[in-house]
Amino acid sequence: MTSFRSVRLAKRPTGLPSADTWSIDTQELPELAPGEFAIAIEQISLDPAMRGWLDDRPSYLPPVEIGAIMRAGSLGKIMESKNSRFPVGSQVVGNFGATEIAISNGQGARIFNPELAPASTFLGALGMTGMTAYFGFFELGKPRAGDVVVVSAAAGAVGSIVGQLAKINGCTVIGIAGGKEKCDYVTKELGFDLCLDYKQDTSMRKQLGEALKQLGAKGVDIYFDNVGGEILNANLAYLSFGARVVICGAISQYNATEITPGPSNYMNLLVKRASMKGFLVFDYESEFSVAQRRIGTWLAQGKITAPETIISGDITEFPATLNRLFSGDNIGKLTLKIN
C-alpha cells in the first residue's frame, strides 16, 4: 500500500491563518475506480484567494469544509490510472489540492508538455495566474495604446504579468509595490515605467499625483487592483474620464478581523463616468487556450518575464508558505515544490 499526507482545514481562522488552522493527516491510497487516476503531486500553487475560501460565507466558490483537503491548484505526474485519456507518466495540472497524492476523474485536469516551459509555468503564467491577468486586463481593462495603467501588487504573480501585457500593448505603466527591492525589480526587470513604494512615508495619493504629473498624464485610465484599501482609494481619486477600475483582489483586507472601510472616493466614478468591475477567471474558461497560446508566445519571445518564488519542502510546509503571501516578501508566483 502507498500512504500519503494531505493538508486539511482544521479550524476556520480569524485573521491570518495559524498553526491550529490546519491538520496534516496520512492515509492509504485506495483502489482506483474506473475513470480515475492518481497523481504524485510535485508542485502546489499558493494564491491570495485561498484566504477567502477558508471563511464560511457565500462567495464564488463554496468555502473549504472543515476536515476537507485544502483546495489548491497543483501539478504532478500520473502514477496510476484507470482512465485512458490520462495515461501513467503524463504531467497534469488541475485543482488537485494540498496533498502528496491526489485522485482525479479528469474533471478540470489538463495534461501539459513540460518541454514547452518549466512545469511551474503551468501554475503561473500559463495557469490561473496568467489567465487572471490576461482576462482581467483585456476584457475589463479594455486597453488602448497610450493608456495610463496602474497595477498594484506589481511584483506579485498577477500584477507582474498585467503590467507587461500593458507594456506590450503600448500603455504607460505605473506599478505599486512594497519596498525598494521590489520597485527596482518592477522597473528594471519587468520594464514598468515607474513603481511607487507604498511603504514610503509619503501617502499613496500624493505619490500617485506626482507620478502622473511626471508622466504628463491626465489621470489613470486603467487601475488593476489586487490590494484594495487605501491604494484603491488613491487610484479612485485620479481616474481619467471613462476610466476602468478592475477589481481582481483585495489582499490588504483578506485577513482583516474587522469590517474594513470601503473606498470613500467611489463617487469619482460618477464625476469621471468611470466603471469599477469585478470578474472571475473561470468565466473565460472557453477562451483559455487562446490566451495560453498568446502568453506562451510572449514568454518564448522574451516579451514577458514570469517571476516566481519556489519554496522547496514537503507538504507540511504548506501552511507557512501560504502565509508568506500576506507578509509581502515574495516576488512573482509563489509555489511549494514537493521534495
Next chain:
Amino acid sequence: MTSFRSVRLAKRPTGLPSADTWSIDTQELPELAPGEFAIAIEQISLDPAMRGWLDDRPSYLPPVEIGAIMRAGSLGKIMESKNSRFPVGSQVVGNFGATEIAISNGQGARIFNPELAPASTFLGALGMTGMTAYFGFFELGKPRAGDVVVVSAAAGAVGSIVGQLAKINGCTVIGIAGGKEKCDYVTKELGFDLCLDYKQDTSMRKQLGEALKQLGAKGVDIYFDNVGGEILNANLAYLSFGARVVICGAISQYNATEITPGPSNYMNLLVKRASMKGFLVFDYESEFSVAQRRIGTWLAQGKITAPETIISGDITEFPATLNRLFSGDNIGKLTLKIN
C-alpha cells in the same frame, strides 16, 4: 430701466448651506448685445447636485465662483430679444441660474411648447431629471424584463421615474424611501412592487434580504443609487451575478463635513462579476430628443406619473427651498415658482 434680483454664492458652506452661504443682489437689466435675449424667469429647478457645485474641488463642472449667480436649471418667458431664433414671448428652458431675469445668447437654451405639458415638466420629467433617469437606467442599468431593480430615493425626482421606467420594461421594482407616507406613495401611486422604509429600526440590509426572499428573487440585478452610504452598501451585499450598480448620486453624503466611509461590500463586485459605474447626463445630449419623445409619450399615456413639489415664492426663497432637498421632505421634482 428694469431691475432684478439674483441669488449669488457669498461663502462656500461647510455641511448644509446656511444664511451666510448666499447673498441677494439687485441690478439693472443692461442693454442686450446682438444675439442676446432676456428671460423673465418663472420657475427654478432645485437639484441635489447643486450642493456639489458649491465646493471648491475638481468635479465634472467647475465650482460656482464666489460672487457668481447660483447655477440652476430654470425656465421663463423671453421679454426682450436681439436673437431671431429666440423671439419675444417664447417659453425657454436652460441653465439660466437662480435669478429673476437672465440674459442668454441661446447656448443650451431650448424653446418649449407649454401646451404639450405643464411648464415644470420641462425642468422635470422632460428636462434634466427625466434625462438622468432615462440614460442612467437604460444605458448603464441595461435592463431586461424580469430583472429585479432597486431604486433609492424612490420618491425623489429621478428615482420616481427610474422605477416607473423599470415597470414599463417588465422589471420587478423595489423602492427605498424615508417614511410610511413616501413608501405608500411609491407603491400605490407609482406602482413599485415594494418600498422599504430606511427610517425603520430594521437595518436596510435585513429589510432588503427579506424583500428579496418575499419576491423569490436571487438578488439585485440593477441597483440605481441616488443616496450612497449604508443603503448602497446593503445593495452591494445582495448583488446577483452580473449585476449593474448605477451611481447617480449620493445625497446622504453631500453635506458631510468629514470623509464618509466608502461601501465596504464593494468586493462583492468580484464575487458576483458585477459592475459599478458612474455617468453624467450631459454625455447623452445628442440623444435627448429621442428620450424626451419617449418619456413624453409615456406621460401622455399615463404610464409615467411625474410627481412634483412646487414651492411658490420670490427669488429670496431659493436658499430655503434648496435645503428642503436635504431634509427628505419632498416628493418628486422640487421647483421654486417665482410669483
